[in-house]
Amino acid sequence: MKHYCPYCNSEQEYYIDKRIFKEYKGVDVNVEENVPICKKCKNELIINNIEDENLKRIYSKYREVKNIITPSEIKDLRARYDISQRELTAILDFGKMTINRYENGSLPSKSQSDYLKLISKEKNEFFNKVKEAYYTNRISQKTFSKIENIINKQSVHDDNYELKLYIENELKTSPNIFNGFKVLDLEKLQNLISYIASKTKLYLTSLNKYLWFIDMISYNQRAISITGLTYVHEQYGPVIINRKYEEISKLDEKYKREDKENNDGSIQSVITSNGNYDLSSFNDKEIKIIDYVISLLSNKSVKAISNLSHKELGWKNTERFEKISFEYADNLKILK
Ligand SMILES: [Zn+2]
Structure with missing residues (x-):
């Protein structure tokens, strides 16, 4: 590979030095950067298409972290x-x-x-x-x-329009440690729920834990959650704040909620997928995490899933109704 080197003032062979680009506009991006180096004088060269590719990777990471529109x-x-x-x-x-x-x-x-x-x-x-x-x-x-x-x-x-607006107003917060530094993405959430429900018999109470584990593992691996939901400590495990799973489960474009009465009079809500989920807004890493959680939980009972969540520090170290910080994602029992 040859390129003009301004220091040697001639065409020179160059090689690529791999470096880590740490920070962009105050955000930790840690993206690999290709830096062309002149073989003769060892100076850095500026080669437009290589620089463009570097910037693309930096921008895309920055976009993800800062939740910038794509x-x-x-x-x-x-x-x-x-x-x-x-x-x-x-x-x-x-x-x-x-x-x-x-x-x-x-x-x-x-x-x-x-x-x-x-x-x-x-x-x-x-x-x-x-x-x-x-x-x-x-x-x-x-x-x-x-x-x-x-x-x-x-x-x-769009019959759900008003309900969606309401849910978004209630749950949308700017990126912070309680939403995994992600702004709530309700479309994505609905597609995710529909997808999970297509893979397993999904009870409303377990849905909370599926989402929590998915977001916690995502935060553990990528320093950002997937849904942007905030969770609190409840008796049976982590749940979406202010019981908003009630309203979220009633959005019916992608799934249906059915309430069934048990013999003891208690109500069990089951979510069934409409099969029309769209995973195009999820990247490969996110899908991997989601499939992993489904594979871990799908053959477990509601009680067993609840017990799993009780083993996590995020549940153990918080009080009832307290928000669960994503800091607890550093140390997840479910990953061991
Ligand atoms: Zn040179």
């Missing part, structure tokens, strides 16, 4: 409303080509990213912005009507 999420947002990059840029009143750059891998600021995430989740927020863009002549009547029609159609079909 290019595909922006494309999904446009696809949902059938709008072009230019139309979306105009609606948001961002600088020219901004969306184009973000879709090609440039890193949005945290505030622009948070705003993009907000409007992709909350239809009303998005539509308010569309109206503003129309009244201030940033978009045409044609664009406005197109989006209005799509939103009207969606509202009729």
